[in-house]
Amino acid sequence: MIDALLQFGNEVIIIRVDGNKVTFGNTLQGAQMADIKGLKLDYSGVCREFPDLETSDTWQEEAIQRFKDKIQGFKSEMQKIKYLIEDLSAHGYKPLQIQKKGFRAERWK
Secondary structure (H helix, E strand, O other), rough: OOOOOOOOOOEEEEEEEEOOOEEEEEEHHHOOEEEEEEEEEEHHHHHHHHHHHHHOOOOOHHHHHHHHHHHHOOHHHHHHHHHHHHHOOOOHHHHHHHHOOOOOOOOOO
């Protein structure tokens, strides 16, 4: 299990990767964790990432499934967390630290 903390404005977001399970949480809400289904996806952002979903009525479900397939394609938890951090960094999130289960937290380099 690996946790990563990212900052977006005043918020600190937690991403937890445990095998193929990815959950997200907000420290302002007491770190209640939710999987990708619990997040609000932006229609324009999904269409930018997947132009073929622009005319689909089930764009949200298909985008979630593609995300899960992409995550399962990585071999290790570290590869998954690095992909998530790099992807969110492009959208204005600033990585703060990363922590593997049983180890101390380290600042993100």
